[in-house]
Amino acid sequence: MAGVHAEAVHRHEAPKGFIRRYIFSLDHKVIGIQYYFLALFSVFVGLLLSILIRIHLVWPQAKIPLLELLSRTGAPGGVITPEYYLSLLTMHGTIMVFFVLTTAPQSGFGNYFLPIQIGAEDMAFPRLNMLSFWVTFAGLVVLMAAFFIPDGPPISGWTAYPPLSAVGGASGPGEAVGQNLWIISIAIFCVASMLGALNFIATTLDLRAHGLSLMRMPLTCWAWFITAILALLSFAVLLAAGALLLLDRVGGTSFFVPGGLIVSDKIIKHSGGSPLLWQHLFWFFGHPEVYIAILPGMGVTSHILSTFSRKPIFGYKAMVVAMGAIGVLGFVVWGHHMFISGMSPYSAFAFSVLTMAIAVPSAIKTFNWLGTILGAKLRFPTPMLFALGFVSLFVTGGLSGIFLGQPPIDIYFHDTYFVLAHFHMIMGVAAIFGIFAGTYFWFPKMFGRMLNETMGKIHFWVTFVGVYAIFMPMHFLGLEGHPRRYSELSGFEFLKPLLGVHDFISHAAFITGAIQLVFLFNLFWSMFKGMKAAENPWEATTLEWTVPSPPPHDNFAGRHPVIYRGAYEFSVPGAEKDYVMQDSPEKVEAGH
Amino acid sequence: MALAIALVVALISVVSVALFWARIWWFPPDISTHGPAIDHQFMLTLVITGIIFVLAQLSLAYLVWRNRDRGDGRRASYSHGNNALEATWTIAAALVFIGLNLMGYHIWAGIHFVGAAPGAMQVEVWGQQFAWDFRYPGPDGKFGSSHVEKVDDATANYLGLDRDHDADSKDDIVTSTLAIPVNREVQIFLRSKDVTHSFFVRELRIRQDLVPGMIIPIHFTATQTGRYEIACAELCGLGHYRMRAFLQVMTEEDYEKWLANMAAQQ
Numbered sequence: 001m002a003g004v005h006a007e008a009v010h011r012h013e014a015p016k017g018f019i020r021r022y023i024f025s026l027d028h029k030v031i032g033i034q035y036y037f038l039a040l041f042s043v044f045v046g047l048l049l050s051i052l053i054r055i056h057l058v059w060p061q062a063k064i065p066l067l068e069l070l071s072r073t074g075a076p077g078g079v080i081t082p083e084y085y086l087s088l089l090t091m092h093g094t095i096m097v098f099f100v101l102t103t104a105p106q107s108g109f110g111n112y113f114l115p116i117q118i119g120a121e122d123m124a125f126p127r128l129n130m131l132s133f134w135v136t137f138a139g140l141v142v143l144m145a146a147f148f149i150p151d152g153p154p155i156s157g158w159t160a161y162p163p164l165s166a167v168g169g170a171s172g173p174g175e176a177v178g179q180n181l182w183i184i185s186i187a188i189f190c191v192a193s194m195l196g197a198l199n200f201i202a203t204t205l206d207l208r209a210h211g212l213s214l215m216r217m218p219l220t221c222w223a224w225f226i227t228a229i230l231a232l233l234s235f236a237v238l239l240a241a242g243a244l245l246l247l248d249r250v251g252g253t254s255f256f257v258p259g260g261l262i263v264s265d266k267i268i269k270h271s272g273g274s275p276l277l278w279q280h281l282f283w284f285f286g287h288p289e290v291y292i293a294i295l296p297g298m299g300v301t302s303h304i305l306s307t308f309s310r311k312p313i314f315g316y317k318a319m320v321v322a323m324g325a326i327g328v329l330g331f332v333v334w335g336h337h338m339f340i341s342g343m344s345p346y347s348a349f350a351f352s353v354l355t356m357a358i359a360v361p362s363a364i365k366t367f368n369w370l371g372t373i374l375g376a377k378l379r380f381p382t383p384m385l386f387a388l389g390f391v392s393l394f395v396t397g398g399l400s401g402i403f404l405g406q407p408p409i410d411i412y413f414h415d416t417y418f419v420l421a422h423f424h425m426i427m428g429v430a431a432i433f434g435i436f437a438g439t440y441f442w443f444p445k446m447f448g449r450m451l452n453e454t455m456g457k458i459h460f461w462v463t464f465v466g467v468y469a470i471f472m473p474m475h476f477l478g479l480e481g482h483p484r485r486y487s488e489l490s491g492f493e494f495l496k497p498l499l500g501v502h503d504f505i506s507h508a509a510f511i512t513g514a515i516q517l518v519f520l521f522n523l524f525w526s527m528f529k530g531m532k533a534a535e536n537p538w539e540a541t542t543l544e545w546t547v548p549s550p551p552p553h554d555n556f557a558g559r560h561p562v563i564y565r566g567a568y569e570f571s572v573p574g575a576e577k578d579y580v581m582q583d584s585p586e587k588v589e590a591g592h
Numbered sequence: 593m594a595l596a597i598a599l600v601v602a603l604i605s606v607v608s609v610a611l612f613w614a615r616i617w618w619f620p621p622d623i624s625t626h627g628p629a630i631d632h633q634f635m636l637t638l639v640i641t642g643i644i645f646v647l648a649q650l651s652l653a654y655l656v657w658r659n660r661d662r663g664d665g666r667r668a669s670y671s672h673g674n675n676a677l678e679a680t681w682t683i684a685a686a687l688v689f690i691g692l693n694l695m696g697y698h699i700w701a702g703i704h705f706v707g708a709a710p711g712a713m714q715v716e717v718w719g720q721q722f723a724w725d726f727r728y729p730g731p732d733g734k735f736g737s738s739h740v741e742k743v744d745d746a747t748a749n750y751l752g753l754d755r756d757h758d759a760d761s762k763d764d765i766v767t768s769t770l771a772i773p774v775n776r777e778v779q780i781f782l783r784s785k786d787v788t789h790s791f792f793v794r795e796l797r798i799r800q801d802l803v804p805g806m807i808i809p810i811h812f813t814a815t816q817t818g819r820y821e822i823a824c825a826e827l828c829g830l831g832h833y834r835m836r837a838f839l840q841v842m843t844e845e846d847y848e849k850w851l852a853n854m855a856a857q858q
Contacts, residue, residue: 083830157827163804164787164829171721171787172829258805260740262752263786264721267740275788275803309659315673340790342803345704349697356689363685364678370651371677375669376659380593388656392601395648399641402689408630408699409637411799412619415790415825461600468604476617481794485827491834492821494620494794501617571668578667 012126014553024134026126027553031133032112033446038137039104039435042095044520045144049092051513054506056080056088058499060488073173074152082487083173086155089485090174091146093158094182098189099140101431102289105296106231107136107196109438110224112446114200116544117218119209119561119583121554124202132196139188146174146181154179157485159286162256162278163263166248167270170263183246190239193231200228209543209583211563215320216582218542218567219313222320223299226327227292233331234288241281248273279341283334291330293427295323297390297434298365303567304387304437305372307540308379310578312568314371315364322361322368329358339407340414348407355405362398366391377571377578381538382456386437389464390430396468397425400475415485418478421471429467436463436519443523444537448549449530455522459515466512473501541579542567594660598653605649609642620795623816623841626703627797633696640692708779708811715770716781718751719789719802722831724822725750728765728851735781736761743785750785765854770822771840772814773847779811790826793839801826814841 015021025031055062063078074084111129115122123129146153154174156165160182169176204225208217217225247253248270256278259271306313313319335343335351369391378384400422403409413419436459443451477498489495489502536545543561544551561583569580575588622631659668716727716735729735736758743752753761772778782791784802792799795818800810824835842850 081830082833086827086830086832155827155830161788161827164827167787260738261786261804262720262740262743265743265745274805309668310661311668312670312672314671315678318673318678340799340801342801342806342808345700348700348704352693353690356693357686359689360682360685363689364682366648367677367681368673370648370655371673373652373655373659375671376655377661377666377668378594378656378659379661380597385593385597388597388652392604392649392652395645395652399645402641402692403634403637406633406637406693406696408696408703409634411630411703412634412794412797414799415792461596465600465604468608472604472608472611476611479619480617481619481792481823483792483823483825486833487830488833491836492823494821498617571670573667573670 012122024130026122026130028111028115028123028126028129029446029551031129032108032110034133035103035111035136036108038133038140039100039108040523042099042103042140044516046092046096046100047513047516049088049095051509052080052088053085053092054509056085056487057489057502058506060490070147071152073150083155084152085487086157086172086485087153087174087178090155090157090182091143091153094143094186096428097158097289097293098186099136099143101293101427102193102231103136104435105300105431105438106200106224106227106292107132108435109220109300109442110200110227110296111196113442113544114203114221114224115207116547116551116555117221117542118204118207118212119543119556119563120203120207121556123199124206125199128195129199132192132199135188135192135195139185139192142181142188143185146178146185149177149181151176151178154182159282160245160278161282162245162248162273162275163261163268166245166257167261167263167268168249170266170268180246180249183242183249187239187242187246190235190242193235194239197228197232197235200224201232204228209561209563212582215317216563216566218299219302219316219319219323220296220299222323223295226323227295230288230292230295230327230330234285234292237281238285241278241285244281245278276338276341276343279338280334280343283337284331286337287334288327288330290423290427291326293431294434295326297431297437298323300434300438300441301369301387301390302365302372303542304383304441305369305391306568306570307538308381308384308387309372309376310379310570311372311376312566312570313368314374315368316566316568318364319368322364325361326358329354329361333358336405336410339410345407352405352407356402359398359402359405362394366395366398381440382451382453382460383437383441383538385457385460385464386433386440389460390433390437393425393430393433393467396472397422397430400425412481413478415483416478417474417482417484420484421474421478424471424474425467429471436460439523441538442544443526444533445544445549445551447527447530448533449526449528450533450537451526451530452522455518459519459522462515463512466508466515469508470505470512473505477501539577539579541569541581543582546581546583594657598657601649601653601656605646605653609646612638612642622797623795623814623818623820624797625813625815626699629699629702630797633699636695637692640688703810708809709777712777712779712811713772714779714781715772716783717770717791717802718783718785719791719824719828719835720750720785721787721829722824722835724768724770724835724837726767726770726837727751728767728854730763730765730855732760732763734760736764740785763855765851765858767854769838769840771842771847771850773844774814774817774841776844777811777813779809782808782810787828788826789824789828789835792823792825793820794823795820796839799825814839817841817843
């Protein structure tokens with residue numbers, strides 16, 4: 001398999017016409033950019049939702065202009081009702097997790113750069129690739145539709161626990177049509193995700209250039225490969241769970257709903273189901289999902305740290321094994337979301353020990369990132385800033401997991417803001433920093449122009465300090481036992497003194513949110529007006545830097561690259577420059 | 593730039609640690625017998641993760657500053673890693689993280705693997721959208737059956753009891769406050785009428801989901817009298833944020849008086 005170059009089978013000619021070139025394109029580069037823009041649109045919707053959330057928590061009676069136009073029942077007079085708050089947070093979580101964090105790092109950058117980094121003309125299945133994107137797009141349309149129906153989006157959170165999510169409109173507004181749209185949207189996304197994963201796996205195994213053994217692959221490729229395996233296996237389970245939930249809602253089944261329930265004075269006809277079954281199925285998907293969200297960012301961080309340290313990545317093999325271990329262990333820790341759920345407390349012990357185990361490969365990766373910087377010759381363009389930021393944020397976010405993974409401590413912290421702090425730090429921030437790092441790093445290759453450095457640095461500094469200001473205080477709210485998903489603080493005495501903390505967080509969020517507009521401006525302005533980019537502006541070693549910016553339709557213009565060494569050969573003694581390209585036959589020391 | 597990164601990372605680390613150290617926002621004082629062990633395990637974890645946090649962030653800060661390109665033509669060191677170091681920190685991390693977890697295992701075992709003592713007082717805790725009801729079994733010590741078709745909020749028959757035909761439920765006492773005597777083991781049975789809720793009392797260091805279709809027992813002993821808020825801690829619908837009841841821990845005397853009072857009102 002290694003080195004077999006499957007060419008003519010999948011080659012497709014350069015397309016002609018606007019539709020074939022930019023809309024229904026088979027070109028992995030165009031599809032990658034399409035995914036990236038889908039994620040970009042989604043992240044700004046998600047960001048807007050988070051701003052509404054932050055406004056409502058501190059000023060619950062605030063009249064928000066134009067919101068009444070979106071939902072007369074949800075925001076009469078522009079004032080967000082407690083139930084609409086829940087709709088906002090449900091959609092915020094759903095959009096961010098699926099359409100941003102599962103999309104940009106993997107389907108966006110992975111689609112664009114996996115084929116090029118392994119020396120291929122395109123993905124193994126270009127038509128399947130195009131289908132995957134448009135199916136994802138359809139999923140987003142269905143989800144967004146929930147904002148525009150009379151009853152609004154569901155209120156059950158991105159986790160959609162039954163019976164709340166299973167018994168229809170009786171359990172709350174948005175729980176009728178809204179919840180159906182949510183399930184259908186996610187089911188569509190699952191299909192698209194699995195199709196994409198098949199493509200990544202086949203491409204990585206079959207289309208590597210001559211000389212590119214697996215252990216010479218860039219760590220980005222390893223990350224995309226392992227992530228694809230996780231996606232293929234876990235999204236299948238979510239699809240099944242979603243089908244069962246939809247059946248409970250419209251098909252008269254009772255997978256998740258027991259008998260004897262009375263919801264809003266209405267006796268529910270279901271019987272025999274288990275709410276815990278949903279939790280097991282959902283989290284069996286949900287835990288690998290968070291590793292799907294972070295692994296590509298880890299790959300990008302390793303790649304960028306090495307490049308701007310002018311030094312090989314510290315412990316390449318350990319990095320690969322660590323990512324693999326995270327992938328495997330990621331499938332056996334799902335119960336740590338369920339310590340309090342009513343599942344067997346004996347299983348809590350097993351899940352807990354395995355959860356602690358997963359901290360070990362994460363620690364190895366962190367040590368190796370620090371090891372890469374040790375003895376380095378550091379440069380600090382914007383991609384490097386975000387990669388360094390990733391390391392800091394990953395440490396912070398990961399460490400709060402040590403508390404949550406211990407059942408006796410989780411008794412107190414489960415479903416509090418401590419959990420919010422944990423997963424936002426690691427997903428909502430570290431993973432996002434991985435996306436930013438990848439953007440600043442690869443933008444020159446994708447668009448042939450450089451992003452503006454000054455704007456990039458402003459974006460980095462305000463965002464880096466800003467996210468700490470937003471999410472560090474949430475740990476303190478957790479210490480005070482502040483529950484999650486509370487629309488308002490007015491219901492409890494112990495919450496009232498915490499309004500000041502929320503006020504601080506909200507202001508930090510407004511500033512951090514606003515600075516993302518600088519990034520957005522930089523992105524679009526630079527596409528047209530940015531400084532023209534050379535072929536290899538960062539003096540990096542991997543194959544994408546051996547082709548023009550942007551690359552031609554078939555990436556290598558008919559060339560078949562041959563690989564002579566690993567991906568991180570910087571500062572090799574005796575070499576002509578402080579970097580040696582992977583496809584350079586230059587004879588130097590080692591360079592395995 | 594290197595100096596800026598180093599200083600900001602260091603500053604963030606110092607400020608974060610200081611805020612934890614100062615305990616400006618902290619747990620409320622514990623009022624349970626099993627709580628101190630939880631608090632102790634938390635402190636142990638906080639100290640260990642705190643040390644790791646500071647070491648990792650300050651290492652990052654220092655290494656960034658120390659290894660910046662000073663334009664002096666120096667080359668970076670051509671190293672692919674160090675297997676001995678790799679093995680060392682892998683083993684160290686495994687020992688610390690897994691060890692920490694195993695140390696706390698007995699706490700979880702004490703709460704969940706051991707049942708309530710035979711003489712423990714029994715109360716049912718019922719959750720519904722968006723209120724709590726509590727049921728005491730009365731002198732017969734038995735909880736009557738609950739019939740969903742008999743639930744009637746208008747006559748305050750929240751639990752669907754059939755007091756006329758079901759002897760066990762005749763003396764059941766249904767209240768909206770959970771009153772218990774201090775220093776006496778209490779076993780509560782968690783039940784839900786509609787969706788999943790969760791019973792959370794901060795001071796008791798207790799949290800347990802109420803799952804429809806299940807009756808989940810947990811037990812505890814309260815060590816201080818007082819009034820404490822019970823919060824719903826699992827998203828249950830639009831009124832989740834205001835699903836509150838009170839835990840009243842009383843002296844044995846006051847509790848008996850209260851219970852007799854409640855019984856008279858049934």
